[in-house]
Amino acid sequence: MKAFVFNTYGPPEKVLALADVKKPVPKNKQLLVKVRATTINDYDWSLVRGKPYLYRLMFGAFKPRQKVPGMEVSGIVEGVGAGVTKFKPGDAVYGDISDYGFGTFAEYLCIHEQAVVRKPNAIGFEEAVALPHAAVLALQALRDVGKIEPGQSILINGAGGGVGSIGLQLAKFYGCPVTGVDAGEKLDMLRTNGFDRVVDYREEDFTRRGAQYDLILDCKTNKPALSYLRALKPGGKYVTIGGTPAHLLRLLFWSKILPLFSSKTLRIVGLKPNRGLDFIEDLFARKKLSCVMDGPYVLEDIPRLIQYFGEGKHRGKIVVKIH
């Protein structure tokens, strides 16, 4: 079978090679999945380059232990290992497999049965694969941590990416007005997608515009923690899903101290993969939610697409069709 393999950290187009490798055999509790589609995520951009260096602590100090990247999959179960109880050959599955490993940039993948869930028939393989990581991050940020309430004013920073595009639809489901912050060239797309107001982060600092929100979802924390308080109404919540490690660390520190002197809160989401996907599937079936898809592309495009993702040129979720 074909898979994208890398043996050293570096630029995706330099270090990733399409190789013929042995088709894997499922071990205990594992499924052999024929990959129908995958996506590009921040994890891939970081894992392949080994940056931030923190990643090397987890994935190999000098060279990657994990040879095939990719962490979102939709596909068909082709075989099962001993002890598998949830699935049988022929079942359609999808999920964010990052709690159990990587390896979706390949024609086949062996993964623990808990890493995926059953794919509803109403959702196609290419749409399904665009959902688990971004939709679950957006849901856990807005609903589970942010405790979104109908009619609240919401701001999404990094609005043009995978999480932003789903976060907007979730906020609209709750009847909330939403402001989106992203690069100038994406603002027309944001307006078309339904953001009520848009801000170009290269022109304006959303924490200094005088506007205040009940809930901020940040995909790109890169400012001092306390600066976000300026953009929150009394009792407002700032919830981040990602950003630079240094800023996130300081934010974590301030999140513990802030309750001593403010009604505003700062929170960081720790993703629980695939938790809440049933809610997302229900919204999808009721046409309350759809995927903003960049693609679908083909397997051979993956190194170029990781670079394209890293340069922030994508619109919504990059989807790659494999079979």
Ligand SMILES: NC(=O)c1ccc[n+]([C@@H]2O[C@H](COP(=O)([O-])OP(=O)(O)OC[C@H]3O[C@@H](n4cnc5c(N)ncnc54)[C@H](OP(=O)(O)O)[C@@H]3O)[C@@H](O)[C@H]2O)c1
């Ligand atoms: N919390 C967890 O457990 C967890 C787990 C996995 C991943 N994550 C995080 O989740 C995030 C993924 O979000 P995503 O998939 O939506 O990312 P994405 O698709 O890359 O979207 C991010 C958007 O933010 C924009 N952007 C870049 N710099 C910005 C800035 N300074 N201000 C405002 N917008 C900016 C980007 O546009 P341009 O680059 O074109 O400007 C892009 O449109 C990552 O930060 C990742 O680290 C969190």
